[in-house]
Amino acid sequence: xxxxxxxxxxxxxxxxxxxxxxxxxxxxxxxxxxxxxxxxxxxxxxxxxxxxxxxxxxxxxxxxxxxxxxxxxxxxxxxxxxxxxxxxxxxxxxxxxxxxxxxxxxxxxxxxxxxxxxxxxxxxxxxxxxxxxxxxxxxxxxxxxxxxxxxxxxxxxxxxxxxxxxxxxxxxxxxxxxxxxxxxxxxxxxxxxxxxxxxxxxxxxxxxxxxxxxxxxxxxxxxxxxxxxxxxxxxxxxxxxxxxxxxxxxxxxxxxxxxxxxxxxxxxxxxxxxxxxxxxxxxxxxxxxxxxxxxxxxxxxxxxxxxxxxxxxxxxxxx
Amino acid sequence: xxxxxxxxxxxxxxxxxxxxxxxxxxxxxxxxxxxxxxxxxxxxxxxxxxxxxxxxxxxxxxxxxxxxxxxxxxxxxxxxxxxxxxxxxxxxxxxxxxxxxxxxxxxxxxxxxxxxxxxxxxxxxxxxxxxxxxxxxxxxxxxxxxxxxxxxxxxxxxxxxxxxxxxxxxxxxxxxxxxxxxxxxxxxxxxxxxxxxxxxxxxxxxxxxxxxxxxxxxxxxxxxxxxxxxxxxxxxxxxxxxxxxxxxxxxxxxxxxxxxxxxxxxxxxxxxxxxxxxxxxxxxxxxxxxxxxxxxxxxxxxxxxxxxx
Numbered sequence: 001x002x003x004x005x006x007x008x009x010x011x012x013x014x015x016x017x018x019x020x021x022x023x024x025x026x027x028x029x030x031x032x033x034x035x036x037x038x039x040x041x042x043x044x045x046x047x048x049x050x051x052x053x054x055x056x057x058x059x060x061x062x063x064x065x066x067x068x069x070x071x072x073x074x075x076x077x078x079x080x081x082x083x084x085x086x087x088x089x090x091x092x093x094x095x096x097x098x099x100x101x102x103x104x105x106x107x108x109x110x111x112x113x114x115x116x117x118x119x120x121x122x123x124x125x126x127x128x129x130x131x132x133x134x135x136x137x138x139x140x141x142x143x144x145x146x147x148x149x150x151x152x153x154x155x156x157x158x159x160x161x162x163x164x165x166x167x168x169x170x171x172x173x174x175x176x177x178x179x180x181x182x183x184x185x186x187x188x189x190x191x192x193x194x195x196x197x198x199x200x201x202x203x204x205x206x207x208x209x210x211x212x213x214x215x216x217x218x219x220x221x222x223x224x225x226x227x228x229x230x231x232x233x234x235x236x237x238x239x240x241x242x243x244x245x246x247x248x249x250x251x252x253x254x255x256x257x258x259x260x261x262x263x264x265x266x267x268x269x270x271x272x273x274x275x276x277x278x279x280x281x282x283x284x285x286x287x288x289x290x291x292x293x294x295x296x297x298x299x300x301x302x303x304x305x306x307x308x309x310x311x312x313x314x315x316x317x318x319x
Numbered sequence: 320x321x322x323x324x325x326x327x328x329x330x331x332x333x334x335x336x337x338x339x340x341x342x343x344x345x346x347x348x349x350x351x352x353x354x355x356x357x358x359x360x361x362x363x364x365x366x367x368x369x370x371x372x373x374x375x376x377x378x379x380x381x382x383x384x385x386x387x388x389x390x391x392x393x394x395x396x397x398x399x400x401x402x403x404x405x406x407x408x409x410x411x412x413x414x415x416x417x418x419x420x421x422x423x424x425x426x427x428x429x430x431x432x433x434x435x436x437x438x439x440x441x442x443x444x445x446x447x448x449x450x451x452x453x454x455x456x457x458x459x460x461x462x463x464x465x466x467x468x469x470x471x472x473x474x475x476x477x478x479x480x481x482x483x484x485x486x487x488x489x490x491x492x493x494x495x496x497x498x499x500x501x502x503x504x505x506x507x508x509x510x511x512x513x514x515x516x517x518x519x520x521x522x523x524x525x526x527x528x529x530x531x532x533x534x535x536x537x538x539x540x541x542x543x544x545x546x547x548x549x550x551x552x553x554x555x556x557x558x559x560x561x562x563x564x565x566x567x568x569x570x571x572x573x574x575x576x577x578x579x580x581x582x583x584x585x586x587x588x589x590x591x592x593x594x595x596x597x598x599x600x601x602x603x604x605x606x607x608x609x610x611x612x613x614x615x616x617x618x619x620x621x622x623x624x625x626x627x628x
Contacts, residue, residue, distance in 0.1 A: 115616070124573045125619045128564070132612035139605035248557060252385070256441055265435045297456065301449020308442040311434045 013274070014314035015262050019281045022310065026288050034291055041172075043287045047279035048171040049074075049233045053254035054261075054275040055182045056226025061258055062186070063219050064199040064267030065123035069112060071251030072134035073227025074234055076108070077101045079141030081235075094155045102228040108134065109224015113217040135247060171236055178229070179276060186272045195219060200268030257282060260307065281310070332621060333569065333585045336614075337592060344596045351599055358477050362546055363591040365471065365480035367561060368584050369539035372491060373423075373532030374562035375583040379495075380528050381508040381575025382436035387536040388559035389447035390422050392552050394540025396455030399550030403459070408468045416537050422447060423533020427526040443533075444559070455552035461544065471545040480542070484584070487535075492580045504528060508575030564611060565590060568618045589614075 010017055027035045053070055060067045084097045091097055108130065115126045186192040194215045197205040206212060230250070255265075261278030263270030285303050288294075294302060344351035370387045377384040394415045401411035422443050429439035461468050470479050495501035503524050506514040515521045543554045569586035571578025593614075594607045 119620060119623065121616075121619050121623065122573055125567055125615060128560075128567070129612040129615040132564075132608040132615070136605045136608035136612065139608075140603065143603065143605075248560075252441060256438065259435060259438050265437055295453060297453040298449050300445040300452065304442045304445030304447075304449060307438075307445070308429065311429070311438060311442070312432065315432055315434065 011318055013262065013277075014317040015260055015281070015310065016274070016277050017317065018310040018313045019277055019284075021313075022281070022306065023284065026284065030291055034287070039287065039291070043280065043283050044172055045237075046283040046286065047276065048175045049230050049237065049250065050253050050257050050282065051175050051276055051279045052178060052226055052233055053230045053250055054257040054279060055178060055272065056223035056230075057254045058258035058261075058263050058270065058272055058275050059182070059186065059195060059219050060123070060223050061255075061263055061265060062199045062267055062270055062272075063195040063215070064202065065116065065216075065219070066127065066255070066265075067109075067112065067220065067223045068124065068127040068251060069108065069130035069134055070127075070223055070227045070230075070254055071247035071249070072131040072138070073105045073108065073224060073247075074231045074250060075138040075247040076134040076141075077105055077228055077231035078235075079138035080104060083141045083144065098232065101231065102225060105228030105231070106221050106225045109227065110217060110221040112224065113220030116220065117213050117216045131247075131251070138247075171233055175233070179273060183272045191215065191218060196268060198267075253282060256307075260310075281307075332618075333582060333589055337585065337589050340589065340592050340596060344592075344599065348599055351596065354476075356595055356599070358475065360588065360591050360595055361477050361484075362471055362480050363595075364584065364588050365477070365484040366539055366542045366546055367555075367558060367565075367591070368484050368587050369487070369535045369542065370555065370558055370562040371565040371583050371587050372487060372580065373535040374559070375566040375569065375571050375578050375580055376491075376495070376504055376528050377436070377532050378563070378566045378571045378573060379508045379575065379578045380504050380525065381511065381573075382430060382525075382528070383440065383563070383573070384426065384529065384532045385437065385440040385559050386422060386426060386444035386447055387532060387539070387562055388555045388557055389444045389451060390419055390533055390536040391540035391543060391555035391558065393422075393447040393451040393454075394419055394537040395544040395547075395554045396451050396459075396550045396552050398541050398544050399459045399461055400454055402465060402468070403462060408465050412541060415541055416534060419533045419535075419537025419540070420530055421533070422537075423530035424526065426533060427529035430525055430529060431522045440529075451552040455550055458549045458551040460549040469545050469548045471542055472548055483538075483542070488581055488584050495580055500524070500527070505576055508577070510576075561587075561590065564615055567615055570618075570622055586618075 033039070053074075057067055057070055080101050081097060084091060084100065088094070088097065091100060112123075112127055112130050115121065116123050119126075186195070194205070194210045197208070197210050198212060198215060202212075257278035258270065258275040259265050259278070260281055261270075261274035261276070263272075263275060282303070285306050286299065288306075289296065289299050289302055341352065350356075370391060374384055374387055397418060398411050398415040401414050402408055405411060405414075426436075426440050426443045429442065430436050466473075471477060474480075491501075493501075495504060503514065503519050506519065507521055507524050511521060540555060544550055547554060565587040566578060566583050567573070568589065569579060569582035569584075571583065590611060593610055594604070597604060597607050597610075
């Protein structure tokens with residue numbers, strides 16, 4: 001009985017099992033050096049941006065769509081910052097700039113949702129076009145904007161001063177709070193049920209009176225908002241603003257992370273907190289490459305091989 | 320009547336777009352339609368077209384292939400690497416094509432054991448990217464005694480490029496629309512389970528599509544090397560998105576079962592023409608992506624409007 005239910009859990013969370021196995025092997029191979037608190041904290045710290053992006057992305061994916069513009073939102077926000085910075089005093093300091101940027105990213109998400117709902121075009125195409133537009137705007141801004149803005153990080157940290165230990169844990173605590181909120185929204189609210197309903201069957205959801213328009217708009221706006229927050233976390237990590245294209249890298253990660261965590265890319269199923277396991281997995285592989293002194297040029301190759309092995313393993317476990 | 324006209328227009332809309340762009344370019348600068356520009360467009364289409372050819376077949380079968388750009392990059396690095404190692408362009412080309420085929424087979428295997436195409440090809444993309452960055456730290460020029468390898472670059476009417484792309488497009492178009500195995504690609508995309516039930520070997524079809532995609536991406540990479548005369552790890556960085564864009568503008572639907580090979584190539588010509596027009600007018604290249612974005616939206620809206628009739 002107990003054995004059967006254990007097997008059930010393993011089947012359900014195959015990727016978690018694969019991750020724990022990888023972690024044990026990693027810890028063992030590194031001679032428990034990797035298991036130190038500092039190292040684990042640095043692994044978790046590296047997941048922050050991707051986790052926040054992944055939250056927006058997984059809400060969209062569960063609802064049967066995909067948001068390709070979410071990575072470009074980061075680049076666009078960075079570009080926007082370089083434009084807005086000269087008017088810093090006019091807009092109310094960094095706080096004003098951050099608020100404006102968050103509003104603008106949310107607006108672009110809203111536009112995505114509006115086009116998808118009104119025209120019934122596939123989300124892939126709409127958000128793909130939006131990605132190109134945002135990337136283009138970002139580069140355009142950086143033609144005219146200032147390069148390199150310092151003093152952003154101390155301000156951000158002072159913003160978080162109500163949280164304990166502002167140097168290391170601020171982003172982690174912030175990310176966990178948002179992850180918790182998103183998990184509760186997805187599983188405990190009517191809006192959450194609606195995205196699962198739309199993702200599993202659009203027709204059935206329409207027939208049973210789910211307000212598809214409203215839900216689509218909220219989902220894509222949230223995704224845009226998460227893109228803005230991810231920019232925020234990214235700036236917190238990098239420490240200064242610099243027009244640099246991080247978007248395409250984060251885009252693929254933001255989709256890979258929920259899918260590795262077991263959220264079905266076709267929509268309708270999946271458990272939002274599991275995306276954190278996916279984020280941890282990817283981040284641990286990067287950490288593995290650094291700590292095991294593997295040539296950093298091979299990072300992607302090692303990442304690809306480990307992810308493929310884990311996927312095959314989780315497939316075999318499911319059978 | 321009006322509907323039929325609309326349908327004809329939608330079939331040839333890309334041609335109209337292309338004509339409008341060319342006329343606009345010609346009006347803004349009479350030198351636009353010079354042989355040099357046309358040759359550049361042809362060369363670009365021949366190189367990037369091969370990425371799109373594999374991509375569109377995968378998209379028709381309701382998958383997606385993210386690895387084409389990085390396979391092309393790796394091919395570019397590796398073909399020069401092998402050329403120096405074996406002192407023979409022929410062996411280098413054959414080995415590189417086999418490498419591309421191998422990546423395609425790997426993607427196909429992963430997709431066939433049930434991994435979503437997005438993740439499977441992301442994995443192969445990462446492996447190709449890692450190997451390309453590891454092997455090609457610096458751009459390596461093609462050795463001077465093999466300068467005949469740079470045929471795409473030095474041939475002034477680019478005959479080889481034209482022949483290669485034309486033969487590939489025509490044969491693939493016939494394959495996809497007339498031959499049973501090509502039709503099965505559409506069936507797999509339209510209704511995979513139904514195709515399986517009616518006795519088609521779906522797994523074999525998927526193996527063929529993904530292997531072809533890897534293979535044709537490596538052809539694209541070799542041609543790019545021949546054009547740029549050096550092996551460079553970032554030669555096709557991010558071009559998987561151009562390939563996807565061309566497929567979508569050419570009428571492929573990511574829900575599978577739709578899309579045409581020759582329309583994809585025309586969409587590729589369109590994209591490259593617009594980008595060379597922008598270079599010609601001295602506009603910032605970033606504006607090109609803006610246009611590309613609106614073009615994709617417009618093309619998709621247009622198709623939806625006329626498909627519903």
